[in-house]
Amino acid sequence: MTLHEEQMRVQKAVGNSLAYVQEDPWLTQRVLANAKGEEPVKKKVSLALVLCIVLALALMGTAYALFSSKAAEFFGSYYGDDFGNWLAEGRVAGIGETVTLDGVDFTLDEVVYRDNGMYAVGTARVKEGKDVLIPQEMTYAADWTDKGTLNEEDRALISRAQAAGGRLLSIECRPHTIGVDEGTMDNLDNVGFDKERNEDGSITFCFETTDCTLEEGTTYRMEMSIQVDEWTAEGETDDEKGAYQSWTVSFAPVFAE
Amino acid sequence: MMTVKGPDSKEEMIEHMINLYQLPLLRLCIMYLHDEEQAKDAVQETFIKAYRNLDGFRNDASEKTWLTRIAINTCKNMYRSGWFKHIDRSVTLDMVAERPAPANDEDDELTTAIMNLPIKLREAALICWLQGMTNEEAADMLGISRQAVGSRLNRARKKLRFAMEGSDDHDPA
Numbered sequence: 001m002t003l004h005e006e007q008m009r010v011q012k013a014v015g016n017s018l019a020y021v022q023e024d025p026w027l028t029q030r031v032l033a034n035a036k037g038e039e040p041v042k043k044k045v046s047l048a049l050v051l052c053i054v055l056a057l058a059l060m061g062t063a064y065a066l067f068s069s070k071a072a073e074f075f076g077s078y079y080g081d082d083f084g085n086w087l088a089e090g091r092v093a094g095i096g097e098t099v100t101l102d103g104v105d106f107t108l109d110e111v112v113y114r115d116n117g118m119y120a121v122g123t124a125r126v127k128e129g130k131d132v133l134i135p136q137e138m139t140y141a142a143d144w145t146d147k148g149t150l151n152e153e154d155r156a157l158i159s160r161a162q163a164a165g166g167r168l169l170s171i172e173c174r175p176h177t178i179g180v181d182e183g184t185m186d187n188l189d190n191v192g193f194d195k196e197r198n199e200d201g202s203i204t205f206c207f208e209t210t211d212c213t214l215e216e217g218t219t220y221r222m223e224m225s226i227q228v229d230e231w232t233a234e235g236e237t238d239d240e241k242g243a244y245q246s247w248t249v250s251f252a253p254v255f256a257e
Numbered sequence: 258m259m260t261v262k263g264p265d266s267k268e269e270m271i272e273h274m275i276n277l278y279q280l281p282l283l284r285l286c287i288m289y290l291h292d293e294e295q296a297k298d299a300v301q302e303t304f305i306k307a308y309r310n311l312d313g314f315r316n317d318a319s320e321k322t323w324l325t326r327i328a329i330n331t332c333k334n335m336y337r338s339g340w341f342k343h344i345d346r347s348v349t350l351d352m353v354a355e356r357p358a359p360a361n362d363e364d365d366e367l368t369t370a371i372m373n374l375p376i377k378l379r380e381a382a383l384i385c386w387l388q389g390m391t392n393e394e395a396a397d398m399l400g401i402s403r404q405a406v407g408s409r410l411n412r413a414r415k416k417l418r419f420a421m422e423g424s425d426d427h428d429p430a
Contacts, residue, residue, distance in 0.1 A: 007387075011387060017350055023280055024297065028276075035271075035308040
């Protein structure tokens with residue numbers, strides 16, 4: 001397929017898939033009104049923003065509680081203490097299962113089930129001390145050679161790996177399907193995930209099902225994918241050096257005593 | 258790039274651009290941001306920035322290239338804001354907006370696969386394939402080398418091979 005054929009193929013597919021998208025007949029007026037400062041443009045509030053605001057309001061003015069769950073503590077640090085407390089009252093499964101991929105140990109630490117949603121936290125660590133796990137933000141940066149793209153901490157990670165002859169690695173861990181009580185493995189289509197680099201160089205990864213349709217059961221079987229990518233000092237990855245595999249864990253969450 | 262003789266005043270110029278490019282830019286922003294409402298905000302922001310910078314727009318780039326650059330930068334800024342940073346969803350088209358009816362399976366499969374490409378590959382794919390820009394224009398837009406654009410497109414091709422039908426490994430750079 002030539003480049004032109006690729007362009008035609010993609011343009012046709014996107015055009016058909018998004019054919020329902022309509023022009024906004026008032027866009028010119030709103031752009032001109034805003035640009036000239038005549039009147040403020042009415043800002044459309046997206047569903048995501050509404051959910052954020054509702055969640056933030058719901059979490060305000062609440063008391064801090066001690067978390068008994070790593071997942072509750074981690075998600076609580078994102079969404080607020082009340083959310084962490086709410087999660088800590090769910091059914092918790094300590095996992096602690098580890099698999100190694102391309103020199104990185106992936107450990108799924110804990111999964112919490114609460115109100116038809118699932119929340120998981122794990123840790124990735126390099127086996128060789130000379131390799132360096134990079135934070136998620138570095139993978140978003142366009143060009144690492146461009147001054148100002150990376151902060152000093154990011155640049156220090158590159159220098160450390162180069163000095164030690166190690167690799168710069170990014171990781172992913174994402175769930176794909178789940179089965180409840182020996183049932184069929186169903187797709188998890190609506191999943192939020194994130195990663196955070198820790199001071200000891202490990203990466204905490206997390207994911208959550210966000211459509212709240214996961215059935216309640218006694219045992220769960222979850223199939224995930226894990227991935228390791230190697231980055232150059234310029235911020236490029238090489239597909240030939242990446243590694244990918246699936247990983248399935250079973251667990252039976254219970255209420256904390 | 259051939260340009261048609263256009264309107265004279267700034268107001269007429271921006272209206273002309275909105276009429277021509279609103280829909281293509283909205284599709285681009287939806288593909289980038291995975292959220293129709295956010296995408297509409299991004300398009301509005303794009304044209305506001307364009308209006309404010311019309312005096313600096315020289316015809317050494319086409320209108321489409323110039324607006325695409327502004328739209329990509331606007332999406333990039335929105336993508337890096339808090340919500341998108343923490344909730345990087347794997348999406349389906351039905352999650353982006355309520356559609357009256359699905360398109361054919363092959364088109365939806367390819368569109369969804371592009372939307373779920375990692376962000377760097379998605380940017381390159383959207384600029385070069387959806388917007389029809391050259392690797393040089395994409396390189397300039399993304400602040401990377403032409404070779405890096407070619408590399409990203411090749412990686413995108415590998416990930417999309419199932420949906421692109423018979424794609425070969427080639428670098429058009």
